[in-house]
Every structure is written in C-alpha cells, then in structure tokens.
Amino acid sequence: MKIVIREDFSETPGSRYIDEGPFSGQDFRDRILIKKYNEALTNHEKLEIDFDGCFGFATSFLEESFGGLVREYKKTANEILDNIIIISEDDDTIPGLVKKYVLDAEGATNK
C-alpha cells in the first residue's frame, strides 16, 4: 500500500486546517491517510508514504496529518511508527519530524 503525495494529494501541500486553505494536513489525513492506513492494517501491510516531488511541507501540515492520527483516530504512536514507511529523499528531516509529532501527540493525549 502506498501514498504518493504529489500524485494522490498535491504538489503544494498547505497548512494545518481545512478552513486555512487548500490541501491542508487535516484534509490529507481525513481524506487519504486514514483510509490507506486502515486498508494497509487490514491487509497486514505497511503503508509507504512518498513525500518527494512536492514544493515543501509546513510543519503544521505534518503535525496535523500524523499527530492528528493519534488525537483524532486514537491510534498509538508505536502502531503508527511500526506500520508506516516514509520515503523522503528531498527532505531528510521529514522522518524525524513525523516521529516527533506522533510521539508528542501521544504524550499530550496521555497527560
């Protein structure tokens, strides 16, 4: 199972929430990410997410997409990190940021 963001979503991902403009993190999470993530889990596959070929990602987009999986869909950080594979040759910081946002979201949720 794979998501290629530039093809399946947009080359110009936006900000955090849908009401802030097009191609937001919330939109990506609710329309694409959660659907493919659940499908991958059902099929006992890992979900590959390809971030390459986009103009760049706002940190708010990444936080809402992946931290939001923990907050809005009650997924655990370990489950998410074990079941996604991040492909990001263009931006080497993305794997670290995704991990941080998922763990931070879980930490905030558990408080």
Add this chain to the structure above:
Amino acid sequence: MSKGEKIGINIFLGIIFFIIIFVFVYNLLDNNDFMKISIYQLLSIVCTICISYYLVQKLTDNRRNVDNIDKVIYKLQEQLHNSEVVKVTTMDNRQALILQKSISNKLLYLKHIKQEKIADDIQYVEEQFNKLRELYGNHMTEEDVLKSLEKDFQIIISNIDDKCEKMHIDLYN
C-alpha cells in the same frame, strides 16, 4: 611581494639547486661508496617517507573536510538571508517552504559530521531554525500574525547568523 623580490628569491633558489647538484656529482665521482646503503638506512628512509606521506594526506583530508563544512555554513547563511525564507504574506509560500527544507537538510548533514568544535553551535542553530520553521508553519495562512511575528523572525535569523560566524572562526582554530 614586489617583482624585484620575486626575482631575488628565484635566483637564491637557483643557486641552492646548483650547489646541491654540484655536491651530489662531486660525491658520486670522489666516493665509490656514495651509492651504497644499508638495509637499516633503506628501511628508515622508506618508513619516514611513508609516515610523512600518510600525515600530509591526513592533514590535507582534514583541511578539505573543514573547507567543505565551511562552504555549507556559508550557503546556509546565504539562504537564511533570502527575503523569501519567511515570507510575511500568505501569497504563494512555495519558495519559503523550499528554502526552509533546504536549510533543514543542511543542518541535518552538519549535525552528522564529526566536528566536536562546532557540535554545540550546530545544535543551537538547529533549535533556533526549528523554532522559526514551526512559527512560520503554524501561521503561514494568517498574514496579520505573520506581520506581527516579523520581528521574532528577524531575531531568530540574527541569532543563527551570529552563531554561523562563530562556527566559521572555530572551525579553523
């Protein structure tokens, strides 16, 4: 150095060269054992040459490595001073995101090099830049907020720039 001084040095080096050649030829003609050498002497010379070559190569590699790190830091500063890096308007922020991605990549590469002298400074720069990236990312669709944050962006950029200057100095000390 003036032209006259250069000519003087060249003449001096030429004289030294001819004296060495003369001494060599004189010894060769006058002393039948001149070219004879013991195994001990031969090994000493070979060892000296090998160690010298290794040390010179190592020093040259280290110097090149430091030069490359320095170039990356200069490039990072250049990108940081690009007015598009934190565009205080909500119109087309693609260039800002591209620049921020590029700077973050460079910081990640710098973080992974083994340069103890600048490790703490890189850590500081990374923290400051992450602060800027998060601040921008959280408000990139709110023009009024971006304008009110302009001063904060400038402070962060100035902090990073100063630390980069320090790294340029520390790298060669």
